[in-house]
Amino acid sequence: GQNIDQPTEMTATEGAIVQINCTYQTSGFNGLFWYQQHAGEAPTFLSYNVLDGLEEKGRFSSFLSRSKGYSYLLLKELQMKDSASYLCAVRDTDSGAGSYQLTFGKGTKLSVIP
Amino acid sequence: DAGVTQSPTHLIKTRGQHVTLRCSPISGHKSVSWYQQVLGQGPQFIFQYYEKEERGRGNFPDRFSARQFPNYSSELNVNALLLGDSALYLCASSLETVSYEQYFGPGTRLTVT
Numbered sequence: 570g571q572n573i574d575q576p577t578e579m580t581a582t583e584g585a586i587v588q589i590n591c592t593y594q595t596s597g598f599n600g601l602f603w604y605q606q607h608a609g610e611a612p613t614f615l616s617y618n619v620l621d622g623l624e625e626k627g628r629f630s631s632f633l634s635r636s637k638g639y640s641y642l643l644l645k646e647l648q649m650k651d652s653a654s655y656l657c658a659v660r661d662t663d664s665g666a667g668s669y670q671l672t673f674g675k676g677t678k679l680s681v682i683p
Numbered sequence: 684d685a686g687v688t689q690s691p692t693h694l695i696k697t698r699g700q701h702v703t704l705r706c707s708p709i710s711g712h713k714s715v716s717w718y719q720q721v722l723g724q725g726p727q728f729i730f731q732y733y734e735k736e737e738r739g740r741g742n743f744p745d746r747f748s749a750r751q752f753p754n755y756s757s758e759l760n761v762n763a764l765l766l767g768d769s770a771l772y773l774c775a776s777s778l779e780t781v782s783y784e785q786y787f788g789p790g791t792r793l794t795v796t
Contacts (some may be wrong), residue, residue, distance in 0.1 A: 604787075611788055611789050612787050613787070614786070656725050656726075670716075670739045670741065671726075671728060672728065673718075673725030673726050
């Protein structure tokens with residue numbers, strides 16, 4: 570099974586940098602995902618990490634340490650439109666051959682203030 | 684390009700009724716997954732289908748069932764609705780079962796009264 574923890578809420582200032590942490594405990598691991606979800610909308614894919622290290626994509630970066638069961642999402646040059654929930658999700662190798670089962674954390678609600 | 688589409692957008696049902704939710708994946712995507720998202724929580728995996736076969740099932744009762752059609756569209760059925768089934772039901776599609784990019788549809792908001 571999976572256990573995924575991330576902070577419930579965070580607040581940051583426009584133009585600043587914010588780091589959203591995610592820790593996980595899994596019986597198997599085959600990748601960690603970050604999704605952004607605006608209120609009332611579907612989640613949108615942000616990043617995927619399967620090896621240790623930092624993946625950078627524009628203003629967004631995601632880091633993974635498999636030995637520590639830890640990931641973070643880094644958002645730079647925050648904009649008001651970045652106010653959303655950020656979901657950490659882990660793909661489980663135990664979910665069966667050829668299966669793609671994601672286990673999500675509860676999400677971190679980020680509020681960007683002027 | 685059309686993304687994942689779901690119907691209906693919103694639905695209100697009473698306890699004990701049955702509901703069918705529909706999903707059309709992105710053109711060319713063969714895998715469809717269903718998730719339930721209760722307010723304030725992350726999505727919870729219900730089913731994954733690939734080439735019309737069930738490839739994964741989450742921890743949901745037998746009241747929940749699904750199927751995938753030859754055109755890769757999918758239906759989620761829920762019988763004997765309970766108040767706790769009120770949630771946003773999300774469908775996600777991907778090219779293959781192990782593709783790392785999974786695209787979500789807008790969801791169906793189900794309210795059970």
